[in-house]
Amino acid sequence: MWKRLRKMRLPRSFRLNLMFAAVTCILIPACLSLMIYNSLTKNAIKEQAVTNSQESLQLVNGYVSHLFNYMLDIANYVQMDAEMNAILKESASDPIVNGPDGEYERFMDRSKVTDKIDHLTLGGEKCYVTILLKNGTFYTNYPVYDYHPTDLMAEPWFDRLNRLYGFESHWIGSTPTVFRSEQRNNPYQISLARTLREGDAGIYGYVIVTILENQVNQIFANAPLDQETMLVDSGGRILSHPNGAQIGKYFPYLHQISEGNRSRIIPIDGENYLVSGHALPYSGWTLVALTPYKKAVFKINTIFNRVFLFQLGSFFTFLLLLLYILQRFTKPLVRLGKVANTVQRGELGVRSHIRGPDEIGQLGLSFDLMLDKVKAMIDEITVTEMRKRKAELLMLQAQINPHFLFNVLNSIRMKMMGKGDRESAEMISSLSKLLRMTISRDKGSIGFHEEVETIRDYVRLMNMRQKEKVALDIDVTTDAAMMPVPRFFLQPLIENALIHAFYQSAGMIVLRAWVRNRQLVVMVEDNGEGMNQADLQALRQKIACGRERPDGEVDSRKGFSGIGLANVYERLHMTYGDSFQMEMDSEQGKGTRITLLIPMEEAHSIV
Incomplete structure (x- = not known):
């Protein structure tokens, strides 16, 4: 990363470099902060949406559980009430009535059971209670012309009741309503069935508590408008739904929320939905809330977006203010740079006139003083160079060119060679070579063979001495x-x-x-x-x-x-x-x- 930063071409201007560094040092942390904020915001929004959905579903669960517990309480009362059980057992064992006294007694017993059932359902939710004995005797809180209780024995689920013991219950999901007075307005009903047993003697009767499905989906109406709530059995079949057309259909996403009370974001028909589930403890059924994720997070997301826009606006305002302050601070430096460029072109008379108590003011003063000294030194050097050139001219006029000396020695050697004095000629030749090698300073190194030739000439001269x-x-x-x-x-x-x-x-x-x-x-x-x-x-x-x-x-x-x-x-x-x-x-x-x-x-x- 550092190598890439070094390779980046930065602006040549100090002001731009400073602004670039300031913006970079602010922009990178700000972007990282915004990215982290965005990520945390998404998580927070998701968690809040899940929490809201679960709380709403928990509220619905309270009402639905209360309704189902009410059905269980009725069944428990029928099973636990001693007087009622005595009457039911007697009716199941002796269905024949003998004489007026027996008939009257049976009428009174039926009245007692009926009164107890009416008393159970009078102050609570509307329930249809049916007590059906093995011998065909029945007790209800509804008229027979509305529905004959013995028809329950023809229901496909009735045979399963024989496998129940004690307080075990069989919950019957949404089935078509059998009560004629309710069929038009409430097409479905939900029932709870238990057996009445006398110790190990076997089953002598059944108790069936029935409510209308409409009583459940009215509870769903209390949920938020954008939340679709439903009741689903363990197989995924919808038992209750605000839209009656959905009852009986299969809900395919139950297995994704079946592990405890979980919430998941699931894509459905190209749109994300927040699906939450809450298992009911007795029936094995599950309350499911289905909410479009956009609607679930809309309010929370709006708040976060406003905060984000406020932060973004504050950041750009601060950034513009910082750039303005940097421009004001670096203005003297820009002026000093322009003066330096003018001096570089050779105009030494220009001055920055930058003064102040800070470092930039001291730099401007020092720069102007330096220009004054440079100008004075240049004037002094100009005078000195003029004098030096005059002295060198006089020196050159008196100087003898070394090559003139070599040429003269060579001429003397040639004359001695012409007169036959070869020894003196060789001595002068060796001396000329040594002088030339000594005076020549054009290179610091030579070939070793040249050094050997110099040694030959030196020894030849020394031997002549x-x-x-x-x-x-x-x-x-x-x-x-x-x-x-x-x-x-x-x-x-x-x-x-x-x-x-x-x-x-x-x-x-x-x-x-x-x-x-x-x-x-x-x-x-x-x-x-x-x-x-x-x-x-x-x-x-x-x-x-x-x-x-x-x-x-x-x-x-x-x-x-x-x-x-x-x-x-x-x-x-x-x-x-x-x-x-x-x-x-x-x-x-x-x-x-x-x-x-x-x-x-x-x-x-x-x-």
Whole structure:
């Protein structure tokens, strides 16, 4: 990420850079905050919508459960009332009435049971209670012409009642209403059935409590207008619905909310719906609430959207205010930049005139003072340069061109060659080459073969000065001869041998060079006086310290170049670093050998 930011082309203007940085540092956190806020808002809206749907369904569940519990209470009362059970058992065991007294007694018993049923249903919900005995005797709170109770035995679910024990109940879902007075306005009914048993003697009767389906869907009407509430059995069949046409149809999403009382967002016909479910404890049925998700979150989403728009408006207002403040703050810097561009074009008379107690004001003052000093220095340098040019002109007029000197020496050499004095001519030729090599400063390094030729000329000149000649034996390989080396690094070694090793006596100097392990190995060996070990050790220390004498003075016995061994070591060490090595060996009466190990890699600098 940082690499991408570095590669981005930022504006050249400091003001734009500052604004870009400020906007970036504010915009990125703001966008992240808005994204997180949006995500959390969606979750909060969803959770709130689910909570609202569950609370609404819980309220409906309370009313529906109360209605079904009312049906259970009626059935329980019939099963638990001792007087009623005694009458029912007697009627089931002795259906024949003998005499007026028996008939009257049966009439009174029937009145007692009927009164109890009417009393149960009088103050509560409208219920149709049927007590049907095995022998065909029945007790109801509705007239027989409305529906004959014995017809219940023909219902397909009636045989299942024989498998019930104790307080087990069989809930009969929505079936067509059997009561003639209710069939037009209430086409469906919901029933609860139980058996009446006398210990282990078996079933002697049945109690059936029936309510109209309309009583349930009226409870659904209390739910929010955008919520579709229904009652579904365990198989997914709709038992009660505000729209009677839906009763009996299959609800395919029950299994998605069947694990406890859950809520899910489910796509139905291309639109998301919030589906919530609540299981009823006794019947095994489930209350289901189906709400379009957009409508469920509309009110909550409206509040969040208003908050979001307020935050967005506040952000842009603050951003515009920040850009205005940054523009005001950076205005002096922009002016200072324009003055700097004017100065860059050569107009030194312009000034920024920016003043103030802050850093920008101090910068403007310092910039103007700097321009004043620069202008004064330029005037001073202009006068100095004019004087310097006049002095150089006078110097050039008195200077002799070195090439004129070389040409004169060459003319003298040619005249001596013409007169037959070849020795003097060669001496002048060697001197001319050495002078040319000494004066020429156009390059810091030369080929090793050029350095060897310089040594040849130097030894030839030195042999002309003294009576006893010193022989020079050169053995250089081809690859070593082409190596670039610093100028005049061999001459001090040869000079040291001529002056200190032979003392104007004859001898032999051997120069060998070859390449080994990416190193140029240069060995200079003489057969002169040599040194003892104490002197050799002292010389090594002096060279390592970069001087020829303990007092720091240069050796008074100078040769042609005036460069000592310490100077050679220092130059090569500065050029090649620690990779360069100088080794010195000497033995009294046998001579001295100096070995240079020069790395072939590129030098640090040519001194």
